[in-house]
Amino acid sequence: xxxxxxxxxxxxxxxxxxxxxxxxxxxxxxxxxxxxxxxxxxxxxxxxxxxxxxxxxxxxxxxxxxxxxxxxxxxxxxxxxxxxxxxxxxxxxxxxxxxxxxxxxxxxxxxxxxxxxxxxxxxxxxxxxxxxxxxxxxxxxxxxxxxxxxxxxxxxxxxxxxxxxxxxxxxxxxxxxxx
Amino acid sequence: xxxxxxxxxxxxxxxxxxxxxxxxxxxxxxxxxxxxxxxxxxxxxxxxxxxxxxxxxxxxxxxxxxxxxxxxxxxxxxxxxxxxxxxxxxxxxxxxxxxxxxxxxxxxxxxxxxxxxxxxxxxxxxxxxxxxxxxxxxxxxxxxxxxxxxxxxxxxxxxxxxxxxxxxxxxxxxxxxxxxxxxxxxxxxxxxxxxxxxxxxxxxxxxxxxxxxxxxxxxxxxxxxxxxxxxxxxxxxxxxxxxxxxxxxxxxxxxxxxxxxxxxxxxxxxxxxxxxxxxxxxxxxxxxxxxxxxxxxxxxxxxxxxxxxxxxxxxxxxxxxxxxxxxxxxxxxxxxxxxxxxxxxxxxxxxxxxxxxxxxxxxxxxxxxxxxxxxxxxxxxxxxxxxxxxxxxxxxxxxxxxxxxxxxxxxxxxxxxxxxxxxxxxxxxxxxxxxxxxxxxxxxxxxxxxxxxxxxxxxxxxxxxxxxxxxxxx
Numbered sequence: 001x002x003x004x005x006x007x008x009x010x011x012x013x014x015x016x017x018x019x020x021x022x023x024x025x026x027x028x029x030x031x032x033x034x035x036x037x038x039x040x041x042x043x044x045x046x047x048x049x050x051x052x053x054x055x056x057x058x059x060x061x062x063x064x065x066x067x068x069x070x071x072x073x074x075x076x077x078x079x080x081x082x083x084x085x086x087x088x089x090x091x092x093x094x095x096x097x098x099x100x101x102x103x104x105x106x107x108x109x110x111x112x113x114x115x116x117x118x119x120x121x122x123x124x125x126x127x128x129x130x131x132x133x134x135x136x137x138x139x140x141x142x143x144x145x146x147x148x149x150x151x152x153x154x155x156x157x158x159x160x161x162x163x164x165x166x167x168x169x170x171x172x173x174x175x176x177x178x179x
Numbered sequence: 180x181x182x183x184x185x186x187x188x189x190x191x192x193x194x195x196x197x198x199x200x201x202x203x204x205x206x207x208x209x210x211x212x213x214x215x216x217x218x219x220x221x222x223x224x225x226x227x228x229x230x231x232x233x234x235x236x237x238x239x240x241x242x243x244x245x246x247x248x249x250x251x252x253x254x255x256x257x258x259x260x261x262x263x264x265x266x267x268x269x270x271x272x273x274x275x276x277x278x279x280x281x282x283x284x285x286x287x288x289x290x291x292x293x294x295x296x297x298x299x300x301x302x303x304x305x306x307x308x309x310x311x312x313x314x315x316x317x318x319x320x321x322x323x324x325x326x327x328x329x330x331x332x333x334x335x336x337x338x339x340x341x342x343x344x345x346x347x348x349x350x351x352x353x354x355x356x357x358x359x360x361x362x363x364x365x366x367x368x369x370x371x372x373x374x375x376x377x378x379x380x381x382x383x384x385x386x387x388x389x390x391x392x393x394x395x396x397x398x399x400x401x402x403x404x405x406x407x408x409x410x411x412x413x414x415x416x417x418x419x420x421x422x423x424x425x426x427x428x429x430x431x432x433x434x435x436x437x438x439x440x441x442x443x444x445x446x447x448x449x450x451x452x453x454x455x456x457x458x459x460x461x462x463x464x465x466x467x468x469x470x471x472x473x474x475x476x477x478x479x480x481x482x483x484x485x486x487x488x489x490x491x492x493x494x495x496x497x498x499x500x501x502x503x504x505x506x507x508x509x510x511x512x513x514x515x516x517x518x519x520x521x522x523x524x525x526x527x528x529x530x531x532x533x534x535x536x537x538x539x540x541x542x543x544x545x546x547x548x549x550x551x552x553x554x555x556x557x558x559x560x561x562x563x564x565x566x567x568x569x570x571x572x573x574x575x576x577x578x579x580x581x582x583x584x585x586x587x588x589x590x591x592x593x594x595x596x597x598x599x600x601x602x603x604x605x606x607x608x609x610x611x612x613x614x615x616x617x618x619x620x621x622x623x624x625x626x627x628x629x630x631x632x633x634x635x636x637x638x639x640x641x642x643x644x645x646x647x648x649x650x651x652x653x
Contacts, residue, residue: 118225125229133232140222141236149247159219161250170247176367177243 023050024058025073031066032058035073042076044128063126068119071109075132078105110139114156182322183371183648223251230255235265239643240304259404259650262643269642270400280639282583283307284590286597287634290334292616293327294628298590298597305341305366305640320368323347323361337387337410338636339461340403341366341645344387344410351378360410360429362387362647366640369647373410373429374436382415382450384633386459386466389645390487403645407431409486411466413459419473420446424493428486431649445495447482451475458633462512464488469510470495478508481517499539499547507574509632513581517541518550520578520589534574538581538589538602551587551602558600560607564622568593569607576600579630580637592630595620 021037025046040059041047049059061069082102110117117136124132144152153160162170171178223230234242234256242265246253255261273279283305284298293314297307307317315333318324326347327333337344345361358378363370392405412427424441453471460467465485469478484493498519502508505524510517519539525532538551555569555576568575575593582588587603590610597611613620613628620628 114221115225118222121226121229121232125232134236137233137236140233144233144237144245145241149244152245152248156220156222158222158249158252160248161219162247167247170253174243174246174367177240 025069026058026060027064027066027069028062029066031069033066033069033073035077036080039073039076039080042080042129042131043072044130046127061127064123065119068116068123071116071120072123072127072129072132075109076129078102079131106135110135183369220249220251223249228255231261231264235261235268239265259402262404263402266402266642267400279584281305282640283638284580285335285338285636285638286579286630287335287636288613288628288630289615290634293333294613294615296597296611296613298611303640305638307365317365318343318345318363321345321361321363321370323359323372335634335636336360336385337459337461338638339387339389339408341638341640342387342389342647343636343638344385346385348378360385362408362410364644364647365638367644367646371648374434376412376427376436379412379414381417382455384413384415384450384455384459384468386411386413386461386468386484386486388461388464388466388486390464403641403643404650406645406649407487408649411459411484411486412436413466413468413484415450416447417449419448421448422446428490439490441484441490442492443482443495444492445470445480448473448475448479453478456629456631456633457509458631460510460512460517462517463515467496467510467517477502477504477506481510496541496545499549507577509578511578511581511632513540513586514583518581519547522574522576524574532572533570536576553600553602553605558605558607560609562596562607562609565593565596565598565607565609567623568596577630578632579635583637583639592627594622595624595627596622 022034023037023040023046025033025035025040027033037050041050046059064072079102110120112120117140121133121136121140124136143155147155150160152158160167222233226233230252234245237245242256246256279300279302281303282300283303285307286296286298288294288296295307295315295317299305299307315324315327315335318327318335323333323345324347326349331350332346332348334346335343336346341364343363343365345363346358347361348358349356356378357375359375360373361370362373387408387410389403389406389408391401391403393401408431410429412429414425414427416424422443422445424443424447426439426441427436428439429436447470451471451474453475454469457469464487465483467481467483470480470482471477472479478498480498481496482493483496484490496517498508499521503524507522507524509520511520512518517540519537519541521537521539522534523537525534533554533556535552535554537549539547540550542548558565558569560566560569576591576598579590579592579597582590582599587601589600589602591598591600591607592613593607595613596609597613599608599610600606609622612622613630615628620626
């Protein structure tokens with residue numbers, strides 16, 4: 001009994017040491033974020049930088065502002081925690097709550113204004129974080145689904161540069177999709 | 180040469196370029212850089228090409244509707260790169276869920292009355308309105324449809340994925356007479372007509388096969404935006420035991436019909452009922468048809484012809500077992516494998532009177548493997564007519580098609596019913612009933628409509644509709 005409890009204490013200490021590997025990410029506006037390496041590696045882009053041995057002290061991310069980066073890190077932390085000690089978390093986002101336990105959290109996460117949402121999409125694309133890209137793109141796609149082209153223009157403030165004849169021709173050539 | 184009904188000009192916006200002139204303006208590379216915001220399209224200016232990632236997560240119809248949002252959106256969506264990305268994304272999604280390719284089973288029978296029966300799967304988006312009369316009206320967008328109205332020969336002869344090959348004729352009593360083939364997509368209503376041929380007096384069989392462009396060999400993903408196709412007219416041998424077969428092949432790459440003679444190591448016999456009623460099957464880009472004995476009654480084997488990779492000769496495949504008189508055998512395809520459906524006839528006095536059926540599958544190394552074996556007496560159904568037919572004294576059913584997604588499910592014709600049979604659970608379920616000119620035929624009667632295998636078309640729906648004609652194959 002006593003020996004087994006000792007070995008448990010020892011292995012916990014080992015785990016602690018493993019987990020403390022950290023990496024610093026620097027946003028475009030100069031702010032530094034220290035995160036666990038395992039969390040940062042949710043990003044395939046960062047994962048490759050680390051694996052190629054190019055991450056010295058800091059990894060600069062000139063394409064991501066601090067505001068967006070902090071949100072991205074929040075996403076990665078949450079998803080990494082949920083996945084546990086295993087390899088990178090759920091590879092693809094699904095809104096099926098039986099397979100994705102974070103559905104509710106994800107839904108709240110994307111309740112942001114359009115511009116922030118677009119920035120998140122760009123960051124997820126640049127950092128190559130599949131789950132975040134799926135989540136954010138699907139959110140915008142859902143804003144378009146079921147809407148007529150005019151409604152989509154209104155939602156996203158897009159100017160219609162077709163003449164009525166031109167627009168009618170586009171509809172005619174793809175009539176089946178408009179029925 | 181080849182006429183088509185498709186978009187021929189792209190006047191809205193320029194063709195989408197993959198890279199902008201100045202990389203520092205590319206939102207994909209520098210998303211946070213302050214740039215001239217396009218006041219007229221916040222999402223496009225912000226996301227740039229990453230908008231593709233959003234649009235490819237829309238249902239296909241919605242993505243196409245988005246073409247009419249603005250000219251720059253049109254450019255983005257009509258670019259073949261978008262279609263490839265769309266298909267690729269769907270392909271990745273389907274790998275995690277179980278494969279459920281939408282499909283439509285289309286039966287054409289009693290051609291003179293132009294009967295069509297359409298059975299879409301639950302997730303099928305192809306809606307074919309056959310009207311009350313159950314006819315070919317859904318093809319009325321074809322220019323050759325006027326011949327159908329005049330009651331000239333007009334029928335569907337082949338299908339490939341979501342495309343149909345239709346043949347119409349102006350018969351020899353009228354001058355000039357000719358035969359015309361037309362490829363069309365019944366969903367998008369795009370079509371193209373092949374150059375005319377003279378009416379043939381011989382027994383011909385037709386095969387239609389497309390070679391899709393692979394967009395990602397690793398993931399075995401193909402894009403149907405670019406493809407080449409061939410229509411192969413197989414002339415019946417005129418004598419028994421022929422070793423040379425005469426074909427006429429239309430190739431999309433040449434745009435013309437060319438005659439060709441193909442050699443066979445085994446002697447082939449003239450096409451008679453057994454071969455003609457079964458028609459030509461396509462499996463993995465290769466054409467198969469039945470070779471029967473000189474009386475045309477018993478199946479001797481299958482002829483195999485690969486028009487893209489091995490067009491000089493055809494090969495022969497022996498059936499799994501030697502057929503005896505009164506054995507029934509038909510063939511089909513399941514997920515890239517040739518399958519045979521066999522109902523052995525009653526041969527010996529020891530037969531207990533029950534009919535069984537066997538499903539054989541041709542494995543990669545050329546051997547046949549028995550996949551399923553069902554005794555009709557063991558089948559169960561909550562439909563009393565099916566129970567009667569299954570236990571009847573004549574062979575109860577005929578094969579229509581193998582379910583494209585589920586190995587153990589098969590579509591059969593029992594009486595005048597279209598039945599789904601699960602070969603593992605032995606459950607029979609009625610999915611439809613044959614009609615004649617709109618009138619439902621009695622399930623059990625002394626007259627059963629023959630639905631020939633050559634007129635059973637399994638249309639599968641890719642994640643993006645196949646364009647007709649295809650984009651130029653590079």
